[in-house]
Amino acid sequence: MPACSASLVCLLLLLLCGLLGGLVLCICPSVCSCSGGHRVVDCSSRGLTKLPPGLQHNIRFLNLSFNSLQDLDGQLSHYAHLRTLDLSYNRLESLPPALPRSLWDIRAAGNHLRTLDKNDTAYHWNLKVLDLSDNELERVVFINNTLLSLHALNLSHNRFWTVPTNMPHNLESIDLSHNYLAQIIPGSLDRLQRLAQFYLHANRFSWLSEGIFDKLIGLEMITLGDNPWACEEEENITRLLRWAEQTHATVLGCPCYTRPICGKTHLATTGKHSALFTEPPLWVNSRGERHDGQSPARTAEVTSSYQAKSALFETGIYQDKRDVNESEDHILFVWTSSTSFNSFSTHTSTAQPQSASKKPKVANSRNKGHGLHVDTKQTVTLTIVALMITFTIF
Template identity: 70%
Template sequence: MTSFPFYRKAHTTPASMPTNLLLLLLFGVRVLAICPPMCTCSRGHRVVDCSARGLAILPDSLQHNIHFLNLSHNRLQDLDGLLNHFDHLRTLDISYNHLHHLPVGLPRALWDIRASGNYIRQLEKNNTAYHWNLQKLDLSLNLLERVVFINNTLSNLQALNLSHNTFWTVPTNMPHNLEMVDLSHNYLLQILPGSLDRLPKLSIFYLHANHFTSLSDGVFGRLDGLQLLTLGDNPWRGFLLLTTKTAGNTHKAGGNRKQSAPALFENTAELALKSQ
C-alpha cells in the first residue's frame, strides 16, 4: 500500500518528460537565436545591423537588451508598437525606409533617432513627449510641413536636423537646450516673432538654401550662444542687417551674396548682406 504513490510517480513522470524536454529544446533554440539570420551582430549581440536587407517587416529573434539597431535602407512601412519593449535601446536608425510617420511607442531610453529619407509629413506632440533622454533627432529628407513640440519636453535634445523638408516658417517652441538646428534646404519665408527667444544654447544654425527675402531686425538677438549662422542661397532683396548679441561669432553667407566682415559695436556682431 505504501508503495502506491511511488508507483504512480514512476508512471507519470516519464510520461511528462518528453513534453518538458521538447519545451526546453524549443526554449533553448529561441535563446540561441539572438541574432536574426539576415542581420549582423556584434558586442555581445547588442549592436545589430539589419540595413539594406530588403526588409518589409521587423526581424524576429532580436535580443531584448540591444543598444544599437540599424534598420536603414529597407522597405519598412509601419513599426508602430513593435519597438517599445527594447528598454536598453540607445540608437535607432530607421532612415531611408517607406515610413509615413514616426513610429508610435518608441523606447523612452533612446539617445539618438535617425529617421531621414522617409515620407514623414508631420511630427505630432505625442511622438516625442516622453523622450526625456533623446539627444539627437534627424528628420531630414522627409516631407515635413510642421512639427509640434510640447513645453519642457526633450530637455536633453542637443541636435535637431530638419533640413531638406517643406517648411515655410521656422518651427516654434523648439526644445530649449538645442545646440544645433539645421533648417537648410526648405521653403522658409519667415521667422515668426519669439520663435528663437528661448534657445540660449543654440550655437550652430543652418538657414541656407531657403526662400528668405528679408528678416526682421533683431530676429537673432536672443541667441546669446550663436557661433555659426549660414544664410547663403536665399533670394535676399536689397540690404539686410543682422544683429546678434554675441561678439566674435562666425557668420557664413555663401551663395552669390556679398559678406562684410562682422563689425563689433557694444558687444554686438553685425553682418551686412547685399544682393549683387
C-alpha cells in the same frame, strides 16, 4: 548523504539551464549582422518589409536603414535598453509610436514623414539627437519642457515655410537648410540661448525682422547663404547686414553676397575655419538615390563593435567620434563638420561633396545564417564546472 547528492544534482541542473539560457539569449537574426554580444545589430539594406524576428530584448544599437519598412506600430516598444535607432531611407509615413524611452539617438531621414505630432516625442526625456531630414515635413509640434536632453535637431531638406516654434530650449545645433523658409516669427528663437550652430542656407528668405537673433547669446556659427535677399530694400536689409558684421558669431554666406564670411570672430581668425554646411550622405542625393544612379540598397554601412556608423553618420554635422567599451552604455557624440571651407564661393552656400567613390566600408561581421552564438569562454567554463560536479557525485 542523499540530501547532499540531491543538492548537487540540482546545482548541476541550474548550471545546465544557465548554459542553455545563454544559447537562447544570444540570438542574431539570420538576415542581420551582430557584434558587441549581439547587442549591436545591423539589418540595413536587407529589403525588409517588417521587423526581423529573433532580436534580443537587450539590444543597444539597431540599424534598419535602407529597407522597405512602412509600419512598425508598437513593435519596438519592448526594447527597453535601445540607445540608437536608425530608420533612415524606408517608407515610413509617420514616426513609429511608442518608441522606447531609453533612446538617445533617433534617425529617420529619407522617409515620407509629413508631420511630427506632439505625442511622437512627448516622453523621450533621454533623446539627444533627432534626425528627420529629407522627408516631407511641413509642420512639427513640440510640447513645452519636453526633450530636455535634445542637443541636435536636423530638419533639413523638408517643406517648412516658417521656422518651427517652441523648439526644445537646450538645442545646440539646428539644421533647417534646404527648405522653403520665408519668415521667422519674432520671439520664436528667444528661448534657444544654448544654440551654437544654426543652418538656414538654401531657403527663401528675402528679409528678417530686426533683432530676430539677438537672444541667441550662445550662437557660434550661422549659415545664411543661397537665399533670395531683397537687397534693393535698403531699410530692411541694412539692419541685417549690420548685425551680420557686428555679431560675434561666424556668418557663412553673408546676405547680398557682400562677402563669403561675416562676423567679428571671423575677422580675428581669418583662414582658420573648417566647419561649413551639413550635407546629405555622400552616396545619395536629396531623395535617396546614389550618385552613380543605383538604388540605395546595399549602401548603408554595416555596424561593427559599437564603432560602426549609421546611414547618416557620414554627414558633416553628425560626424561621431567614439571611444567606447563594448560593456558600457556611454557614447560621446561630437557634432563637427569634415567639409573643407575651400569649396565655398560667394555664389553658393553649399559645400562641394567629396568624391562619390568613397563608399561605406563593410565589416566582416555578417552572420551567415548560423543564428545562434554563444560566448566561447562562458561555454567552456560552465562545461568544466558541470563535469567536475558530475565526477564528484558519481
